[in-house]
Amino acid sequence: MSVSNLLENWSQFRHYHPVDDKPHDPYKWAMSIDLDACVGCNACSVACYAENNLPVVGKEKYAHGMSMHWMRIEHYWDEDVGEEGGREFPDQGAQFLPMMCQQCEAAPCETVCPVGATNHTADGLNSQIYNRCVGSRYCEANCPYKVRYFNWYDYPTTDNVWPAEMTQQLNPDVTVRGKGVMEKCTFCVQRLSAAKVTAKSEGRIVHDGEVQTACQQVCPVGAISFGNLIDPQSRVHKQWRAQQVELDKDRQAKDEKEGGTNLRGYRILENMRPYPSVMYLERVRESAI
Amino acid sequence: MMDSGFDRRDFLKVMGWSGAAVALSGCGNTSIEDGKETVVSYVEAADYVIPGIGVYYNSSCAQCDAGCSINGRVREGRVLKLEGNPASAINRGKMCGLGQAGVQHHYNPDRLREPLLRNGDKGETITWEKAYALIAEKLKGVSGEEIAFLSGGVSGHLKVLLGNYLASFGCKNHFVYEALAPGVVRAANKKAYGAEMPRYNINKAKVVLSFGADFIGAWVSPVHFSQQYAQFRKGVDGQRGVLIQVEPKMTLTGANADRWIPVRPGTEGILALGIINALGTATGDIAAAVKGYDKARVSKETGVPPGQIDKIAAILKLRSPSLVLAGGAAEGYAHGSQNAAAINLLNHVLGNVGKTVEAAAAVPFPQMVPAKGNTAALKSLNDGLAAGKYKVLFNYAANPVFTAPGALKFKDNLSKAGFKVAFAHYLDETALQADLVLPLNSALEDWGTQVPEYMAEGAQINILQPLMENLHPNTRGMGDILLALLKQRRPEEYKNYEDYYAYLRAAMLQNKVALGGNGKDDDSFWNETLTKGIIKLAGTTTALSGKAGVAGLKLPAPTENDEQYPLQLIPSVNISLRDGRHSNQPWLQESPDPLTTIVWDSWVEIHPKKAAELGIVEGDIVEVTSRTGSIKTQAYLFPGIHPDAISIPLGQGHEALGRYAKGYGVNPFQILDAVFDRETGELAMYETRVKVNKTGQRVIVVKDESAAGAKQIREKIAGRVSSDNVDLSKEV
């Protein structure tokens, strides 16, 4: 730390902005979620609890909106179901949507944190440093997706979320968060860095499929795919390419086309320019029946 | 990762490590504290055990009967997380939330730690020796007829031992009870296909017409079916599969269907016949049988618009092969067998049998195949108890006091049994009634074998092995207990088995050849088996034999409206709580119900239209009254349910089972009428009629869904595209 480099490198404060010529090297972690496959079974969410030491807050606190699910499954009815003059039944089913931190490239949360507890990593992740956090909660206030979760109480100790036996289940690779810190989905960074260490020691980069996030690993319908976006071999790269979704655009060229597109890929709240790293694939609505 | 059971046991010891020690002071301690914490190092270490690096052991999931294979991550002797074993054909490395929560079953703070003997209404701790002696004493001079053994579904060597034990005093009263078993469907399948559980190829079907089979959520083998479903969606030769779900209350599968059809409860069979009629391809006596079921009538009786029936018939005709499934919603009536038969008939008419319905392989060891639980068993046990037939009652892996329909008065009858022994993990409702409670190892501490009822491809035997040393020193595996009990009866036969592990190893090595270990020496075969966690066998396959018969197929007209009890009660199966045996696992309690996002509680689903009639709004505490009893819980307005029905999820409302389960929600089992299927004698779950009254209280429903009420507003959040515009088969 020195004043001079603070001044020199001011422009790089949030370095690797997507509009850079070469945003990330060698890694840019990204995800794509197929909503047509997703059945909303919650397995991913539970897996996340298991992997990331998420506290179970209990009924009362859940009622106060203090739940800590980094990955939440949202479900949506068609707009006209139950409405006046709309359909009486949701006879075309519901739509499920797993929502977690979108690891935005230009994350609204990063710029506002007074202590820089959340910032962009070189792999294009949106890191959250628990022990740096002072709990101003500005990040969550500015998050468009509201996917950051605050430790309103001291879950590990005073709240006794983990009775003696259960502490043995806690994942030693993940810090247990104490009172007053913000937390959120990390794309299972502990797994990523483990994989990177192995790869680095072997003088290569992480292969596709070598590392999985907990949610991806468990998903029974394989709706989630995760990998290194700049690795042309990776499934994620191929999917983004095939769907013509570009990381550094806030409006995709394909959507400008006449008569729309028949590609399913889209990103949520893209027009707010957070450049999210998660691409969703639209649910298919069957016309044959 | 080679590992032989014996020395591995030492390395399952729990160790504390600098980098690894669990620290709850996550963000608190900000300074370096030398010399405070202690590092406990190994005495002897195997070279594959490296502190800070996880070791993975294969075992099997015991959270439900699907028989998924798991891969447990163990560090410093603590099992941290369960992941799927990719080698298994059933779950192919995937898992469900329920399975994930297995670790919470293992680490649950409310587990039993000591054998307990009833003393008044308290239980006092005794030693195992004393417990065994007590059992021996109680069994003295008791004839086999006077002994009953109630258990959940058991399979593998445990079942063998159990059988031998009961045989040792000529007892035939082994009641296998599962509250949510597809008993009727099994019987119907047996008739229609000649196999109780054929193999369904959802992935090969172009259309799946499911009558209330929640195969994605909680039916038979959900994880496996979910994977098939994923392929089915991608489509067979470029055509995305179409899923049509017929059921009065929307299940998770219904929520994912392309067309969800709310049918009047109990008329599924009629609709099936109606579709056969509409297809018009049937011939002979089938045609004759369905002649009466013209569109007008079917539509009138089922409440499904005629156009809809045509559409279904059309697409079924157009796209072949298809698959028709009969599930919980169809079988749960007094005429459940008839419903199921009619639905299975549809498969014959469509020529799916042999294509999407295939013969499943069976394990070549008949004594190991699962003893399938059902509810008929409960009834006969209950009658026996009522008659005071039994002097000694054993109970293992079943909780009838909680799950038996209230009308059976099971709890009262249970007290008539002389001496009640419960082998249990927790003090659940039934264990609380027992005179002697013996604490069991968790599935992650225990040895065993497991044979899944539903075989995905070929046959397989799953291995259960400890992922860590016993959490509580004084719990024992069911196998060990049975062995000990057997030694009381037949000492000489079992004396050379030091413990269940030894028995298991010996038993497996005996059939080494049959188990595909030909030419391997014992140790390497055994180690390989443990390492794999699965034994795959070709298995024996008997071709499907069933006939498309309509003999004795007659469906009652739908029950006309009952003035006193106007509504049909649908006890729905929550994907993670199921029959409530896992309600004490906090992750499951806090993972929202997919369709309502309600947590930690029960609710009554009412269609908004009906609710408006009754003047009920969300959060009203309503009293649901049946002929048997009544329960009070919060109302939730839910569009995905037939207006003439209400639905309450099962699994909640425990009066015991520990801090995470006790006192949350209500137990709909309590108000179920004792109606049974006419053919199989299975409990007809959906035959209870109820009325609903407001109590005047109102609460805020604890759910994840927001004030926006599961609607997308403004921005596109969950996108939708018509199937005309996309070709999934071309996608990456």
Next chain:
Amino acid sequence: MKDIREDIAWAKINQDVLKSLENPRKLYWVILFVAIAMVGVAVGCEIYQYSTGMGVSNKNNSHVWGLYIATFIFWIGMSHSGTLLSAILHLMHADWRKPIYRFAEAMTTFSLMTAGLFVAVHLGRVWQIYYALPYPNERGLWPNFQSPLLWDAMAIFTYLSSSIVFLYVGMIPDLAICRDRMHEGWRKKLYTLLSLGWEGTDRQWRNFRVTYLTIACFLIPLAVSVHSIVASDFAMSQQPGWHITSFPPYFVAGALYSGCAAIITLFIILRYVFRFEEYMTMGILKKIVRLTFAISMVWTYLNAVEFASVWYSHDQASKDVLIQKAIGTYAPFWWGMMFCGSVVPLTLAFKRFQTNIPVLFAVSLLLNLGMWLERWMIVAPTFAHGIYPWAWDHDQWPSFVQWGMVFGSFGWFTLLFMVFCKVFPSVSMYEVKEMVYHRRQETKKLEATGKFATAGKGAH
């Protein structure tokens, strides 16, 4: 109506003002005790919150901010009045400010002190608050200079320190008077210490004037910037209802507004308590009232601008938030704010009310209530009805802990202010003298040159 009588003897001025420093009546102690009790409540709440966790204030994961931030802005706003009166009007040579700017400045300082506390109270890990300070540290970390919250911290700190200096410097001549008039005792010692050996020589006066002027000039842009920065906490974010260009001026106007209202309140109280009728005259009150009225209209206008810019924008989310404010859960408070902020001040337009003490007192309180509601209505509705429908949360209500903290903050402010009134002259003696002198000169149409020094001398 005259601002002040021209024939007040300077000795009388000293006497009257110094009277306010004499031992207080019983009532004073009673009020002081009440104030302390109120602070006690807040401290209790804070201890509870500190030991149990933020959760006890009943916020939640989509609704992460609450009354703390709202009240924080409120107190920052308060602080602007002092600067306005003493600095801006000073430069504008509006000498009617002279009798009242002292307590206004005190108000500035104390409300800033109060506001500062809310920053700490709001933090989830207040014990780590030093992470936000840019100081050379062992970790080798800077705070995040991009964050408006950090600008806040800095701006407030600067503003506080400089307004303290301003207050103090402006007091030096009066302190000298106190020093000379006091009998031996702790007060004497205190004043002697603080008056820095003020003699009232020409040279001292010259330096004094320049210094005072310089700080005044320095303070004005600061005052404006501080509240603009507070505004940018919201304007710089992406949230509907916050992301609005007109926020900085809007906030500044609001600040001056609440400040003036507060001045009226305190004006009336001090006037009554210390019998300052002769100095805090109706004439002056009238001027403030008119000023307040003007600002209220500016504020109302800026409100309209905000609504319009939202309404005609393409930002549907912001529109919805606006509609929610008007008809949603928070509607009563929002309309309350509109009423108190824009309708109530209309009474000030009538001459007969401009000097009617009871009416003005009531009105000024209402105005402040309105301004507090305004701050709350900026913070809360955006959370209740934000961008992402799944996270909407319409029935989030602050717990007693939050209310207790807000309640206590008023106690804290009262406490500080009352102590100040008894230790320091709450009316600037020397400036009043100047004022009287000037008026006399004006009426006598006499040359004032050369008399200045004597005027200064006369201070003794």
Next chain:
Amino acid sequence: MHRFLRISVLLTGLFAAVSISAAESPQPVPMTEDSLGPLVEQPIEFPHNRHAGDADKGGMQINCMYCHTYARRSAVAGIPPLQKCIGCHQSIESVRETPRIKKLFEYWDAKKAVPWKKVHDLPDFVRFNHERHIKRFIEQQNRPFQEVCGYCHGNVKEMTVARRSKALSMGWCASCHQKDHAVMAEGGTPIGGQAYWYTFYKPQAADASTDALKAKGPNDCWQCHK
């Protein structure tokens, strides 16, 4: 011109100057006595100097990683299993009867693990990875192991019971990660991901002729805090 102003200007200037220079100056790397960790009481007073010390000082010059064998394979260096100590000592008759070895064998006979106390105990939210550092400095750059281990653990071969002699504070770690380390072009570690949010350094080419890059140690927060 006016005293008030002069003083204030003077003070402000002074403060600014001081803080800037303080900020400019590189982080102090405390090597003084007071940066030493506390003396830790161990169940057995293990003489590192006898095992790892130089021959002339009567040491055995055993490689650190002979006992702390996990260091090169895992994030945690770990304590050797008791087995390992016994492995050698059962055949070393000379010291068999010394009190410390007696104690050792007591543990062994009881099959009880020795409850060693942690000496280098980082806060719970810091994750140091031994493997990477050893791979890089010993295996890729062939530096002598005692030097490499010594960077953080000090001169252990001179100690009996180990004692912390480096600060092991964040600034201390960062001060090293800010140094330029050559990155081998082929077979070397990828140089991606070197930018650092608080010092903002990106890897830069040492000289244009070779594209041998110089890079800092990995340096986003998630490297150590997870």
